[in-house]
Amino acid sequence: MIRAVAIVLLTAxxxxxxxxxxxxxxxxxxxxxxxxxxxxxxxxxxxxxxxxVVSVAPAxxxxxxxxxxxxxxxxxxxxxxxxxxxxESNERENYCPVDGLLPAKGAPGLAKGHSLETRVRVEAFRxxxxxxxxxxxxxxxxxxxxxxxxxxxVFALLFGxxxxxxxxxxxxxxxxxxxxxxxLDAMEEAIGRATEMGRPIVYLxxxxxxxxxxxxxxxxxxxxxxRRVASYDSQVLVPCYDPVVLSVSQEVLREGYTAAGxxxxxxxxxxxxxxxxxxxxxxxxxxxxxxxxxAACFYMGYYxxxxxLLAETGGSTGAIQIAGTDSVTQLxxxxxxCDYTLIGEELYAASAYLSREPLQLGSLRSQDFGKIVIVAxxxxxxxxxxxxxxxxxxxxxxxx
Amino acid sequence: xxxxxxxxxxxxRRWIFLCLGVAxxxxxxxxxxxxxxxxxPNVQAVYDLVENMPxxxxxxxxFDFDPAxxxxxxxxxxxxxxxxxxxxxxxxxxxxxxxxVTMAKDIVSRTAAEANAKYGEDYVYLGWKPGNxxxxxxxxxxIHNCFPKDNDGKETASLPMMKGIRKLSExxxxxxxxxxxxxxxxxxxxxxxxxxxxxxxxxTAVNVASMAQYVQxxxxxxxxxxxxxxxxxxxxxxxxxxxxxxxxxxSLGHYLIVALVVLGNVAYFVTRGSKGGA
Amino acid sequence: xxxxxxxxxVGLTLFMFSFLYKDNPFYKVGENLYVGITxxxxxxxxxxxxxxxxVWDVLTGQAHDRFVILIPVLIGALLLTRxxxxxxxxxxxxxxxxxxxxAGLAIPATLTTSVVIQAQATAKPLVxxxxxxxxxxxxxxxxxxxxxKAKEGAAKEDExxxxxxxxxxxxxSVSEYTFLTAYRDFTTIVIFVGVFCVLFYFFFSIEHRxxxxxxxxxxxxxxxxxxxxxxxxxxxxxxxxxYGRVLDLKDYSRQMYGxxxxxxxxxxxxxxxxxxxxxxxxxxxxxx
Numbered sequence: 001m002i003r004a005v006a007i008v009l010l011t012a013x014x015x016x017x018x019x020x021x022x023x024x025x026x027x028x029x030x031x032x033x034x035x036x037x038x039x040x041x042x043x044x045x046x047x048x049x050x051x052x053v054v055s056v057a058p059a060x061x062x063x064x065x066x067x068x069x070x071x072x073x074x075x076x077x078x079x080x081x082x083x084x085x086x087x088e089s090n091e092r093e094n095y096c097p098v099d100g101l102l103p104a105k106g107a108p109g110l111a112k113g114h115s116l117e118t119r120v121r122v123e124a125f126r127x128x129x130x131x132x133x134x135x136x137x138x139x140x141x142x143x144x145x146x147x148x149x150x151x152x153x154v155f156a157l158l159f160g161x162x163x164x165x166x167x168x169x170x171x172x173x174x175x176x177x178x179x180x181x182x183x184l185d186a187m188e189e190a191i192g193r194a195t196e197m198g199r200p201i202v203y204l205x206x207x208x209x210x211x212x213x214x215x216x217x218x219x220x221x222x223x224x225x226x227r228r229v230a231s232y233d234s235q236v237l238v239p240c241y242d243p244v245v246l247s248v249s250q251e252v253l254r255e256g257y258t259a260a261g262x263x264x265x266x267x268x269x270x271x272x273x274x275x276x277x278x279x280x281x282x283x284x285x286x287x288x289x290x291x292x293x294x295a296a297c298f299y300m301g302y303y304x305x306x307x308x309l310l311a312e313t314g315g316s317t318g319a320i321q322i323a324g325t326d327s328v329t330q331l332x333x334x335x336x337x338c339d340y341t342l343i344g345e346e347l348y349a350a351s352a353y354l355s356r357e358p359l360q361l362g363s364l365r366s367q368d369f370g371k372i373v374i375v376a377x378x379x380x381x382x383x384x385x386x387x388x389x390x391x392x393x394x395x396x397x398x399x400x
Numbered sequence: 401x402x403x404x405x406x407x408x409x410x411x412x413r414r415w416i417f418l419c420l421g422v423a424x425x426x427x428x429x430x431x432x433x434x435x436x437x438x439x440x441p442n443v444q445a446v447y448d449l450v451e452n453m454p455x456x457x458x459x460x461x462x463f464d465f466d467p468a469x470x471x472x473x474x475x476x477x478x479x480x481x482x483x484x485x486x487x488x489x490x491x492x493x494x495x496x497x498x499x500x501v502t503m504a505k506d507i508v509s510r511t512a513a514e515a516n517a518k519y520g521e522d523y524v525y526l527g528w529k530p531g532n533x534x535x536x537x538x539x540x541x542x543i544h545n546c547f548p549k550d551n552d553g554k555e556t557a558s559l560p561m562m563k564g565i566r567k568l569s570e571x572x573x574x575x576x577x578x579x580x581x582x583x584x585x586x587x588x589x590x591x592x593x594x595x596x597x598x599x600x601x602x603x604t605a606v607n608v609a610s611m612a613q614y615v616q617x618x619x620x621x622x623x624x625x626x627x628x629x630x631x632x633x634x635x636x637x638x639x640x641x642x643x644x645x646x647x648x649x650x651s652l653g654h655y656l657i658v659a660l661v662v663l664g665n666v667a668y669f670v671t672r673g674s675k676g677g678a
Numbered sequence: 679x680x681x682x683x684x685x686x687x688v689g690l691t692l693f694m695f696s697f698l699y700k701d702n703p704f705y706k707v708g709e710n711l712y713v714g715i716t717x718x719x720x721x722x723x724x725x726x727x728x729x730x731x732x733v734w735d736v737l738t739g740q741a742h743d744r745f746v747i748l749i750p751v752l753i754g755a756l757l758l759t760r761x762x763x764x765x766x767x768x769x770x771x772x773x774x775x776x777x778x779x780x781a782g783l784a785i786p787a788t789l790t791t792s793v794v795i796q797a798q799a800t801a802k803p804l805v806x807x808x809x810x811x812x813x814x815x816x817x818x819x820x821x822x823x824x825x826x827k828a829k830e831g832a833a834k835e836d837e838x839x840x841x842x843x844x845x846x847x848x849x850x851s852v853s854e855y856t857f858l859t860a861y862r863d864f865t866t867i868v869i870f871v872g873v874f875c876v877l878f879y880f881f882f883s884i885e886h887r888x889x890x891x892x893x894x895x896x897x898x899x900x901x902x903x904x905x906x907x908x909x910x911x912x913x914x915x916x917x918x919x920x921y922g923r924v925l926d927l928k929d930y931s932r933q934m935y936g937x938x939x940x941x942x943x944x945x946x947x948x949x950x951x952x953x954x955x956x957x958x959x960x961x962x963x964x965x966x
Contacts, residue, residue: 032541149786149790151794152786152789152790152794153786155789155793155794156785156786156789159789176883177883177884177885178882178883179881179882179883179884179885179886277709277710277713279697279701279705279709280706280709283701328610328908329606329908329912331905331908332905332906332908332909332912333909335902335905336909343901344880345880345882346880349882352882353882364882364883365883367880368881368882368883370793371877371880371881374793374797374877375874375877375878377797377801378797378800378801378870378873378874379874380801381797381798381800381801381802382801382802382803382804382870384801385801385802385803386803386804386805388803388807392801393798393801396794396795396797396798396801397795397798398593398790398794398795414698414699417698420917420920421920421924424917424920424921424924425924425928428921428924428925428928429928438840439840439841441844444841444844468919469919470922471918471919471921471922471923471925472915472918472919472922498719498720498723498724499716499719499720501723527727528723528727529727529728530723530724530727530728533783533784533787534783537783548731548732548735549731585791588791589784589787589788589790589791589792590783590787593787593790593791593795594787594790604915604918605911605912605913605914605915605918606908606911606912606915608911609904609907609908609911610908613796616799616869617795617796617798617799617800618799619791619795619799625911626911626914626915626918627914627918627921628914636841642922642925645925646918646921646922646925649917649921649924650914650917650918650921653917653920653921654913654914654917657913657917
């Protein structure tokens, strides 16, 4: 009799089963809503050979529906560092994301990302016998704050604030040091040479419109070139690909000549529109170079496949050639054919150097500041990683 | 020697065009079977990824190129799709380049027909939508909303395969075959880095160097580079196609160009000394 | 129909290639057609995929919130006010929306992809410590077993053996310090030095003197190597494109396409030769 009672009691205990260790159900943090997460630390007696079954039901009442079934080696917390961080225990603990339940058709709807209060039940089976069971409930909602992306926000704020501060500083004191760029010295030489030879300079602004940073930089450099040209009484020819760039170039030339005290020498037709057909433009410019045999050719701005065609023809006329572009695919061709090439950011730096505009000077400084931060991160990161520590790496991880 | 080199430097460039044309055309008539083709780690990584996914995995293939890059990227697309269909994965194809829509459809339907894949059940072709990165953002929220209809005007929601796919993050793999931007970089910046799905792809030779940084940083797994990459992939799936056949022509062209670069440099240095005096 | 398609494809390809000889009327026809067709195609795609799918179908549908679509349509329509100078200022609202939306999406995405993650990936240990855990040793053992099995199965070295050996070597390089691990460390160091020095090259706020000069000199060397690789890759890309067209031209030379390639080629050469003779006469006339 006593034995029979003991058996009944034991069976009842097994049927009621123990709870999962550290079980909790919560809204997934830092998402656009829709998901709740069930997480637990383990099963009493270890999780070897355990299979979990996850079911959901509306909190208001209703049938349980199975949504996932997996071995304990799967769905480890380490797969979701955005939610659980980088604790070592995450490699042994499990979780399961579940879609929050939505109202039935016809019932009043919920705002986007929100769900009904959803009950989540997780059962643990070992050898077909249920050994643990836990239940909890939560509703999904969208979150304003995504903690896993905080590092990106810090970077954005740091760079943003740095840029504004440096621009403001450059406004107060435009005497900002910018190192001399070798290509710029060569420009001066080229203008002098053109004057001596009595031949013009051909200046191209690239194929992009005024919305491109490289075109803005190019036009800004043109302003400075035109001043020197005006003071040396030489001539600069600016065949344009884009009508808007043409009007800006004409204006810039006029200003340059005026600033040099030679407004009478300005000829509006020194800058003119050719065509917006890539290779027709090249053909026209090549023809111009062969006819005029310029003393110098400047290729500033953004270029495409025409770069080599232009620079080769310019080279064949014996002109000094100086290019400046941030078009990475075309840089090799300019480097191969030109006497000097401003590589990428050097183009913007040249523009800031020549124009001394606070906005450009401040931005240039802020880019340098960004580079210092990156160099520091690289050196520190390399050193910390050598010690085997991973915390530094995690600072720069945008976790999933 | 100097007069020869001087002549060489002054040679009409059209002779070079002609030589190059001959070098490329010759192997299309006479097979040379030049040696040296073996799978690079990056191509092997793409192959392993597709090979080791469980059957029926959901894969998005984005055709981010147009006919101008067809010789490089169409063989890649064909090889990858053949592999995907062979492994019985569920393929959703689309494109971010408007001028590639019809070409992509041809490639998808041809490779699907080879593998007897059924439209709507084994693969779907959604076509193109304007907006570049906005399309990716839109797909991350709801694919059915972004593409209410497939390329042929069928309701996307009515296709059996699409019933189980609503968001970008539900894909087991996204493959972008890109000739530029929008392409791999767009998919990484607005897709995989944000919504965390596995990313791989292929690109043209011009872009290989700039895309390699994403592989090195682990933002994508493997990269098929240019026609050579396609030939390597064809070799891995044991089904030679256009790329493998083109390797002879490409190699011969390369030999010619290397010879010209060397000759040009020698000529430059030989003639340099006397240039000033001329 | 297929023959017509073939003739058009061959004709346009050869028209474009004729630029290698010199600028000529064939090339001009090809170029203008290309621009026109691309724009026409784009407009049609835009009409069906945006206007019909995303606006018209929604407005004529049953959804209760279907009229919300009119808000973005209105913002988009404001862009068209640029054509009317008096109210052109209204287009700025649309631009403000486009730029605000674009920058809002682009800045965090670019910062994440190109700065934060790239910095994390570059800051690696310069020397890898072998993973002595039992898991890594087991993975190597399994890979070796798979490699041995692959070797037994095949008589000669084939692709499967090569792939199995590749995987074995990869696993071994994690659990032990092998040649492959050393090679990987070497590439890590090269990347580290490259990034470091190139960044120094692009410092504009300090004079390039002393150590900074040394770093920036190394930086420019790295840049030149990159440009060399880029140059080589571009050549490879262009050759692939040429090969692709050559293959199509060869395909269209067959009888089933009416010998499109040879016929058009001969006709074009004849016309170009005639033009050459005609223009030569003209030039001589001028000279006289």
